[in-house]
Amino acid sequence: MTEADWEALREAAREAMSRAYVPYSAFPVGAAARVDDGRTVSGCNVENASYGLGLCAECGLVSQLQLTGGGRLTHFTCVDGKGEILMPCGRCRQLLYEFGGPELLLETTSGIRPLGEMLPDAFGPQHLN
Numbered sequence: 001m002t003e004a005d006w007e008a009l010r011e012a013a014r015e016a017m018s019r020a021y022v023p024y025s026a027f028p029v030g031a032a033a034r035v036d037d038g039r040t041v042s043g044c045n046v047e048n049a050s051y052g053l054g055l056c057a058e059c060g061l062v063s064q065l066q067l068t069g070g071g072r073l074t075h076f077t078c079v080d081g082k083g084e085i086l087m088p089c090g091r092c093r094q095l096l097y098e099f100g101g102p103e104l105l106l107e108t109t110s111g112i113r114p115l116g117e118m119l120p121d122a123f124g125p126q127h128l129n
């Protein structure tokens with residue numbers, strides 16, 4: 001991924017963020033990822049009057065991944081309403097791990113880093129034998 005590729009991914013995340021449904025937090029989030037076959041998937045957060053049921057942007061992203069043919073996530077970025085990089089919450093790191101594993105590269109506030117650094121010793125499909 002070149003810097004231009006990362007910027008295209010950020011733009012996809014910003015576009016997704018413009019669709020966020022956030023009447024309760026007023027904190028829109030957009031996430032986008034590159035898939036190993038070259039396509040891009042994205043998602044926005046969708047909140048609920050029952051506050052605890054709100055869906056993070058990453059939930060929509062993995063749903064779109066599956067809905068559009070599956071595959072492995074290779075590169076990921078997430079932005080907030082200020083256009084700043086947002087670190088995925090703990091639950092979302094687990095969601096991403098399922099489809100990207102420890103090698104998934106995330107754009108973080110401290111550079112491009114593999115998910116394995118942010119979710120060490122992760123529980124995953126390999127443990128369900």
Ligand SMILES: O=c1ccn([C@H]2C[C@H](O)[C@@H](CO)O2)c(=O)[nH]1
Nearest residue numbers: 025027029045056057087088089
């Ligand atoms: O990784 C994250 C962290 C937070 N949010 C959303 C959830 C909620 O709608 C809002 C404030 O927490 O941000 C995400 O979409 N992804």
Ligand SMILES: [Zn+2]
Nearest residue numbers: 056089091092
């Ligand atoms: Zn989350």
